[in-house]
Amino acid sequence: MSDIGTLANTAVAVVGIVVLIVKLRFNPVIALVIGAGYLGLVTGIGVTRTAETISSGFGDIMAEIGLLVAFGVLMGAILRDLGAIERLVRTLLRVFGPERIPYAMSLTIATLLQSVFLDVLLVISAPLARGLAGKLDRYGTARMATALAIGLESGIIFTVPGVGALTLAALLHVPLGKYLLCGLVVVVPTVLIATAITTFFLVRGWWKPESDEESFVEEPADSGPGGGDGVAVQVRTEPKLIVLFGPILISLVLVATGALAKTAKWDDPALTFVSSPVIALLxxxxxxCFVGRHALGQDRVEQAMAKGLKESGPILLLNGVGGSLAAMIKAAGLGAVLGKHFAAGGVAPLIVVWVIAAVLHVAVGSVTISAITSAGLLAPLAPALGLDPVLVALAAGAGSLFMVHLTSNTFWLLQSLLGQSTKGTLKTCSVGVSVASVVAMAPILALSMIL
Incomplete structure (x- = not known):
């Protein structure tokens, strides 16, 4: 097929996926598979190979991230029932004080708490942010809502083991340790600078409490420690915070150490084994589990893990079919086509990656889906341009943050749980996360000069 035909049919497939999700209300899993199937059939891949590519793409991505997602979500489920997040926020308030708490909470959510499923993390942390808002000035709600939105969305994309980060790394074949280190370089300044910029404008007349705030809607009964049964779980013993978060910190240190050892060409079989992402997260x-069993008892740990497994199912399915679409795009030869045209022009490739992901997010309204789709589109492009794939992954992630809006579940949860009007949530969530999307490109472009 001609280059124009490949480009046109890929565009039709992506637009078709958007229409199926947004207009026809198809489940994203079904829409992505239909888009992948269409692309395979019209680009001459053939019926048999199309079916095989869909299956193998799904299997390949599951082989890379399936256990990682499951282990991360299970850790988060146990930490949730231990009340770890509430205790951490109280400690941050005591250490940093009310004025700095928006920055401390946003950065902590974006880095340390990414093992917790996003919606669950939001439901747990929003009441805490709401309580802290009352300790600030008249702009407390605006400041805490902005910090929460930026921390949640940036973390899931840039920080391992956030689901978006795991998926981007897998789709672009980036070693997880490398993504972890580069993601931290991006997420820390992004969260702090974006929160400061957005807050600057909100507290200088843009935020109007009389129209931007509403009465609170009570959070669901499972927002407290213990979750789904609506009954707070009694913790038998209260471990220190370092004990609660120690295991996941050890996991991330092991993964990062493995990446550094690989860079330094230090080959040690024992280190290679324990620093492999699956073993490290295990x-x-x-x-x-040991901490949870000591504090809660074995039965409660088993219940928490059962809830975690239930939560991880939809995540794994969505990421798997994202792998199917990426495999089909690669088989269709889009990488060679884009590489030829990009090499012939003077366009800054990483900016174009950002724009593609941003447009997809505005159309679809889901950070995860737009990141998956844009990464699948752009994965074949990295080798054609000689770019380090981690840069393409990070740029796609940054673009997928642009304009979180009315089709996002996060948007409506932030609106109701923090007592904002829709207009107010557009200011704190939509604008705040969009600022983060733009700000993130500065450290990404800086990394491109090194990698």
């Missing part, structure tokens, strides 16, 4: 999960 160590973290086992450690978290």
């Amino acid at each position: 160590i973290g999960l086992v450690g978290t």
Whole structure:
């Protein structure tokens, strides 16, 4: 097929996926598979190979991230029932004080708490942010809502083991340790600078409490420690915070150490084994289980893990079919086509990656889906341009943050749980996360000069 035909049919497939999700209300899993199937059939891949590519793409991505997602979500489920997040926020308030708490909470959510499923993390942390808002000035709600939105969305994309980060790394074949280190370089300044910029304008007349705030809607009964049964779980013993978060920190340190050892060409079989992402997160999960069993009892740990497994199912399915679409795009030869045209022009490739992901997010309204789709589109482009794939992954992630809006579940949860009007949530969530999307490109472009 001609280059124009490949480009046109890929565009039709992506637009078709958007229409199926947004207009026809198809489940994203079904829409992504239909888009992948269409692309395979019209680009001459053939019926048999199309079906095989869909299956193998799904299997390949599951082989890379399936256990990682499951282990991360299970750790988060146990930490949730231990009340770890509430205790951490109280400690941050005591250490940093009310004025700095928006920055401390946002950065902590974006880095340390990414093992917790996003909606669950939001439901737990929003009441805490709401309580802290009352300790600030008349702009407390605006400041805490902005910090929460930026921390949640940036973390899931840039920080391992956030689901978006795991998926981007897998789709672009980036070693997880490398993504972890580069993601931290991006997420820390992004969260702090974006929160400061947005807050600057909100507290200088843009935020109007009389129209931007509303009465609170009570959070669901499972927002407290213990979750789904609506009954707070009694913690038998209260471990220190370092004990609660120690296992997941050990996991991330192991992964990062493995990446550094690889860079330094230090080959040690024992280190290679324990620093492999699956083994490192398994160590973290086992450690978290021991902490949970000591504090809650074995029965409660089993219940928490059952809830975690239930939560991880939809995530795994969505990421798997994202792998199917990426495999089909690669088989269709889009990488060679884009590489040829990009090389012939003077366009800054990483900016174009950002724009593609941003447009997809505005159309679809889901950070995860737009990141998956844009990464699948752009994965074949990295080798054609000689770019380090981690840069393409990070730029796609940054673009997918642009304009979180009315089709996002996060938007409506932030609106109701923090007592904002829709207009107010557009200011704190939509604008705040969009600022983060733009700000993130500065450290990403800086990294491109090194990698």
